[in-house]
Amino acid sequence: MTHHTSTAVTWTAIACVALFAIAGEVLIAAAMRNLGDLDLIRAKSGLPGTIRAVLGSPLFLVGAFCMAFNYFAQLFLVSRVDLSLALPAVGSCTYVGNAIAAKYFLHENVDRRRWMAALFVCVGVYLLTK
Amino acid sequence: MKHRLSLQQYLILLTVMITASLGDTLLSRGMSQIGAVDLHHLLLLFRALANLNIIAGTILLVGFFASYMTALSWADLTFVMPATAFGNVMIALLSRFWLHEHLSLSRWIGILLITCAVGFIANSPARTEHSPDSDPFAGPKLTQVDPGIGL
Numbered sequence: 283m284t285h286h287t288s289t290a291v292t293w294t295a296i297a298c299v300a301l302f303a304i305a306g307e308v309l310i311a312a313a314m315r316n317l318g319d320l321d322l323i324r325a326k327s328g329l330p331g332t333i334r335a336v337l338g339s340p341l342f343l344v345g346a347f348c349m350a351f352n353y354f355a356q357l358f359l360v361s362r363v364d365l366s367l368a369l370p371a372v373g374s375c376t377y378v379g380n381a382i383a384a385k386y387f388l389h390e391n392v393d394r395r396r397w398m399a400a401l402f403v404c405v406g407v408y409l410l411t412k
Numbered sequence: 413m414k415h416r417l418s419l420q421q422y423l424i425l426l427t428v429m430i431t432a433s434l435g436d437t438l439l440s441r442g443m444s445q446i447g448a449v450d451l452h453h454l455l456l457l458f459r460a461l462a463n464l465n466i467i468a469g470t471i472l473l474v475g476f477f478a479s480y481m482t483a484l485s486w487a488d489l490t491f492v493m494p495a496t497a498f499g500n501v502m503i504a505l506l507s508r509f510w511l512h513e514h515l516s517l518s519r520w521i522g523i524l525l526i527t528c529a530v531g532f533i534a535n536s537p538a539r540t541e542h543s544p545d546s547d548p549f550a551g552p553k554l555t556q557v558d559p560g561i562g563l
Binding site for chain 2: 307310314315320336369385399407409410411
């Protein structure tokens with residue numbers, strides 16, 4: 283760990299980044315699901331119409347706020363914590379958290395194959411960044 | 413259920429993979445140039461926005477965000493997730509075969525695991541069916557609980 287950041291601060295920062303990433307992604311996924319295929323909207327209303335439709339979604343706006351907060355929290359994290367710890371920790375928490383949130387909040391059909399994929403990605407990202 | 417993706421949709425997933433990993437790499441390179449940001453000097457984060465690596469990384473991440481949202485409009489979150497992770501595999505393979513860097517055994521195993529994960533997902537439908545009544549984000553009334561399929 284760089285700059286003598288305490289363990290509590292490190293893991294609090296990692297948890298914050300992961301939680302905001304999960305909240306942002308789930309809210310944006312819900313917003314996009316409600317809007318429908320953006321390619322079809324763009325074909326019908328053009329790019330300005332698509333942007334209006336996206337920006338008019340409250341779910342998207344809250345999700346984008348979470349992602350923006352996540353962005354700055356991530357900048358803070360990588361400036362204080364070794365990338366070799368920050369990247370796999372945030373990545374792993376986010377992948378598993380997203381799978382759980384997708385099942386319980388988005389009601390996606392997360393079957394055994396998708397759980398396996400989430401776990402494989404989780405371990406794979408950890409090994410890649412070692 | 414939607415089983416097959418069009419060429420354009422595969423290209424969007426490819427854009428998600430490339431922009432996510434390149435954007436993150438440029439962002440971390442930029443922040444290593446800026447140095448540590450103290451809790452009492454958080455405004456330094458705004459000064460980081462003038463760094464060229466941060467700017468390029470941010471532009472790539474905006475591209476990632478646009479393609480990611482497009483993918484989420486026709487695919488499940490759990491379908492798109494491994495695509496973002498596969499970007500890490502692409503970076504590792506580029507560093508091995510283009511930059512001739514050494515890849516340890518653990519990294520090769522990591523590449524294998526993520527590739528397997530993408531293989532699992534690629535054979536599944538991009539969007540799983542669900543009842544609008546069971547979606548808490550779809551409407552004000554929640555009258556039915558979707559049991560889903562667990563382990």
